[in-house]
Every structure is written in C-alpha cells, then in structure tokens.
Amino acid sequence: MIEELSLNHKENPFLACSRIKCKVFDKGETITTYVENRNQICLLLEGKASLIRYDFNGNETVLDHFSNEDLFGELFYSISSNTQMEVYATEKAKVLFFYYDYLFQPCNKKCPIHNALIDQLLRLLSQKMISMNDRIEILTKRSIRDKLLSYFSSLSYQKSSKTFSLPLSLTQLASYLNIDRSAMMREMKYLKEEGFIKKSGSKITLLY
Amino acid sequence: MIEELSLNHKENPFLACSRIKCKVFDKGETITTYVENRNQICLLLEGKASLIRYDFNGNETVLDHFSNEDLFGELFYSISSNTQMEVYATEKAKVLFFYYDYLFQPCNKKCPIHNALIDQLLRLLSQKMISMNDRIEILTKRSIRDKLLSYFSSLSYQKSSKTFSLPLSLTQLASYLNIDRSAMMREMKYLKEEGFIKKSGSKITLLY
DNA sequence: AATATATTGTTGCATTTGCAACAAAAATGA
DNA sequence: TCATTTTTGTTGCAAATGCAACAATATATT
Numbered sequence: 001m002i003e004e005l006s007l008n009h010k011e012n013p014f015l016a017c018s019r020i021k022c023k024v025f026d027k028g029e030t031i032t033t034y035v036e037n038r039n040q041i042c043l044l045l046e047g048k049a050s051l052i053r054y055d056f057n058g059n060e061t062v063l064d065h066f067s068n069e070d071l072f073g074e075l076f077y078s079i080s081s082n083t084q085m086e087v088y089a090t091e092k093a094k095v096l097f098f099y100y101d102y103l104f105q106p107c108n109k110k111c112p113i114h115n116a117l118i119d120q121l122l123r124l125l126s127q128k129m130i131s132m133n134d135r136i137e138i139l140t141k142r143s144i145r146d147k148l149l150s151y152f153s154s155l156s157y158q159k160s161s162k163t164f165s166l167p168l169s170l171t172q173l174a175s176y177l178n179i180d181r182s183a184m185m186r187e188m189k190y191l192k193e194e195g196f197i198k199k200s201g202s203k204i205t206l207l208y
Numbered sequence: 209m210i211e212e213l214s215l216n217h218k219e220n221p222f223l224a225c226s227r228i229k230c231k232v233f234d235k236g237e238t239i240t241t242y243v244e245n246r247n248q249i250c251l252l253l254e255g256k257a258s259l260i261r262y263d264f265n266g267n268e269t270v271l272d273h274f275s276n277e278d279l280f281g282e283l284f285y286s287i288s289s290n291t292q293m294e295v296y297a298t299e300k301a302k303v304l305f306f307y308y309d310y311l312f313q314p315c316n317k318k319c320p321i322h323n324a325l326i327d328q329l330l331r332l333l334s335q336k337m338i339s340m341n342d343r344i345e346i347l348t349k350r351s352i353r354d355k356l357l358s359y360f361s362s363l364s365y366q367k368s369s370k371t372f373s374l375p376l377s378l379t380q381l382a383s384y385l386n387i388d389r390s391a392m393m394r395e396m397k398y399l400k401e402e403g404f405i406k407k408s409g410s411k412i413t414l415l416y
Numbered sequence: 417a418a419t420a421t422a423t424t425g426t427t428g429c430a431t432t433t434g435c436a437a438c439a440a441a442a443a444t445g446a
Numbered sequence: 447t448c449a450t451t452t453t454t455g456t457t458g459c460a461a462a463t464g465c466a467a468c469a470a471t472a473t474a475t476t
Contacts, residue, residue, distance in 0.1 A: 427467090
C-alpha cells in the first residue's frame with residue numbers, strides 16, 4: 001500500500017518535505033522517547049524496534065515490538081507520571097517523523113510526500129488498530145490452550161492453510177501471549193498428544 | 209474537543225452532508241454488522257453500545273463496550289470466516305456513519321461538518337488507541353492483584369486523587385479485566401486486609 | 417409495597433498456571 | 447572449529463485462579 005505514490009522508501013524523497021523528517025538508526029540507538037513529544041507520530045519504514053518502559057524502580061518492560069510499516073509514538077499512549085518510555089532500534093531502522101499538529105498544514109503547495117502520507121495515514125492507523133484488536137482478542141482468552149488455538153487459527157486464516165510456520169520463536173510467542181514459556185510448552189505437548197495439532201520445528205498443522 | 213466547530217451534536221447539522229449519515233437507535237436495536245462494511249467508520253455521539261460476536265456454535269461474546277465519542281466499525285477488525293459481529297444499542301444511541309473511502313472526497317465545497325470531521329478524526333483515533341493500549345497494558349499483567357492495582361492507579365492518575373469512584377460495577381470490572389468475579393472479590397479482600405486499599409461501596413482509596 | 421432480578425460478598429475444592437531448576441539442542445561468534 | 451549463548455524441551459511443586467454454589471444486599475419492576 002505504502003509503496004504507491006511517492007511514499008516509496010527506496011527512492012526516499014522525504015527530505016523534500018520540511019514537515020517530515022526521515023532518519024536512519026543503528027542497532028541499539030534510541031529512536032524517540034515518550035516525553036514531551038505528545039504530537040509526534042513515527043512510521044517505521046525498515047528494520048525493527050521495541051518500545052520499553054522504565055518504571056520508578058528502574059525495571060525494564062518491553063511493551064511492544066515494531067516492524068514493517070508500524071506506526072508508533074507518544075500520541076498513542078496516555079501520559080503516566082513516574083515512568084519513562086523509549087523506542088530503540090533492535091535492528092538498523094529507517095524511521096519517518098512527523099507531527100499531528102502540522103499534518104494538515106501543507107509545507108508548500110506541491111509537496112507530494114506530505115499528501116501521500118495523509119492519504120496513507122488512515123490506512124496505516126486502521127492496520128494498527130486491527131493488530132491491536134487481534135492482540136486484545138488473544139489476551140482475553142482465559143486459558144493457555146485457548147490462547148494458542150486462537151493464535152494458531154488466526155495464522156491459519158491468514159495463510160489460508162491448515163499448515164503454517166510460526167513467525168516468532170517459542171520464547172517470543174510466550175511473551176506475546178503473555179504466558180509462562182514452560183507452561184506453554186506443556187500445553188503444546190498436550191495439544192499434540194490429544195491430536196489437535198502436529199508440530200515439527202516451527203511448522204504447525206491444525207488437525208481439526 | 210468534538211464540541212468545537214460544527215460537530216456540536218446538540219445542533220446536529222449532520223444531514224447537511226451527503227457523505228455522512230446520522231441516525232438514532234432505540235435500546236436493543238442493531239446499529240451495524242461487521243459484514244461487507246469494510247470501510248465504514250461509526251462515531252457514537254450519545255448513548256451506549258456493545259460489540260458482540262456470534263461464533264459458529266451461536267455463542268455470544270461481548271467484545272467491547274462503546275460510549276461517549278467512541279469510534280467503531282469493521283475497519284478496525286480483521287475479517288474472520290465463521291463468525292459474525294454486530295454492534296447494538298444498550299441504551300438509546302445517536303450514531304454518525306461515514307466511509308473511509310469517501311472521507312477525503314468532499315461532498316461539496318462548503319460542507320463544514322465534513323471538514324470538521326476530518327479535523328477531529330485523528331484526535332478521536334488517537335484517543336481510541338490510547339484506551340486500547342490501556343486495556344492491553346492491564347491485560348498483560350500476570351496476576352489479579354497486578355491487574356487491579358494497575359487499573360486503580362490509572363483511575364487515580366486520571367482523577368489526580370488517591371480516592372476515586374469505580375465507573376463500572378464490580379461485575380463489569382471483572383469482565384473488563386478478564387478475570388473471574390469471585391476471584392477478584394477475594395483479591396480485593398486481601399488488598400483491604402493487607403492495607404493496600406480502603407473500599408466503601410464503589411469508592412476506593414489507595415493507601416500507598 | 418411486594419416481587420422479581422441483578423449485584424455483591426463468601427468459601428471449599430479442583431485445576432491451571434507460574435516458577436525453579438534442569439538437560440538437550442541449536443544458533444551465534446570468536 | 448570450539449566455546450558461548452540462546453532456544454527448546456521437561457518435570458515437580460507451590461501458588462493462584464476459576465468454578466460452583468451459596469447467602470445477603472441492592473436495584474428495578476409491577
């Protein structure tokens with residue numbers, strides 16, 4: 001979708017627009033902090049990034065992972081007193097920065113990238129909401145079994161096949177489903193034993 | 209926010225715009241179904257509504273509750289094969305309907321409501337994401353205790369006070385936190401006994 | 417006011433889950 | 447290639463949670 005128009009990031013004509021900045025970050029670098037950037041919206045064009053929170057005790061929590069064409073920014077989080085949030089690159093990352101306030105104020109009459117961005121923004125926001133709703137859907141399943149089956153069937157639906165590969169490592173999957181990894185492994189074993197799934201490596205087949 | 213400009217719903221000038229429809233629903237009426245309305249966005253101006261899903265067995269699940277100026281619509285959910293979703297009014301409700309596709313195609317040059325809506329939409333979307341992230345935040349807490357304390361401190365922060373009223377009944381709260389109600393009551397009792405909170409009726413005071 | 421309905425509060429019990437502590441296998445990197 | 451780190455897989459045990467089945471209030475309805 002975002003490949004259309006002049007948002008093609010291979011050509012990268014972003015710097016032509018004074019309202020929009022594009023920057024590349026090395027692995028480990030901080031992309032943005034969620035402090036005093038209330039209106040900032042970021043679009044990850046390439047690479048991967050994570051959102052982490054430091055609470056008052058200094059504990060780190062990974063709140064989200066970004067890739068592909070994910071949107072992120074302080075705009076999507078409520079302000080919270082005694083915590084700090086930051087997004088950092090977990091792989092080399094190319095990021096577009098722009099501001100909610102300036103979005104509908106054209107930088108100049110003939111700024112194609114600006115208009116393309118406005119055009120794509122709703123679609124990107126819609127995509128983000130869909131993935132957030134998917135996450136909520138899984139998190140509201142009561143048992144580990146239901147979470148796994150719900151996650152599997154959504155993958156199966158996406159690939160239109162009973163067989164699919166897990167896009168996450170099992171460690172990451174447990175974290176995404178917000179469950180204990182060893183408990184998840186146990187439940188997967190039961191699912192295999194009871195004939196609900198077949199599993200070899202990261203390939204899963206639904207048998208129902 | 210939405211009171212500004214001509215989006216003031218007391219005056220209700222919506223029908224002036226051919227791209228936007230406004231309709232009032234009685235309690236119990238179906239507002240929309242999430243089938244073949246991929247581009248529809250709805251804005252609840254007054255009243256309350258719920259999103260429910262019927263799975264292949266006919267089981268009903270309440271997926272979400274809407275009030276105030278909540279946005280909803282098929283645009284925010286992934287399509288799923290063997291389930292049906294619908295939004296119905298749980299109280300008399302006034303709803304604005306419009307379409308993603310037509311949003312940036314002005315109906316006529318001087319449609320103030322249309323422009324006001326575009327102007328407000330990002331803000332509404334941002335609000336919705338914030339509340340979705342709040343929900344995810346709470347759902348990813350591992351224990352009932354953590355969910356309760358996290359929910360309480362967010363309320364406390366909102367009201368800027370250690371004392372606040374629960375906006376939900378305890379039954380609804382358990383459902384929102386996705387936990388068993390009786391287990392929640394038990395945990396609240398422990399929190400009181402251990403001196404973390406004080407509770408009288410729906411009034412809670414944080415003691416830490 | 418009397419009845420019905422919904423919410424709140426409590427508890428015993430079975431089950432699920434998380435935790436800890438491993439071993440084995442795979443991936444990484446020096 | 448060898449060593450180190452990460453991921454996968456397994457299990458016993460304790461703790462947390464859900465479930466069922468209530469009683470007591472509170473709210474709504476006729």
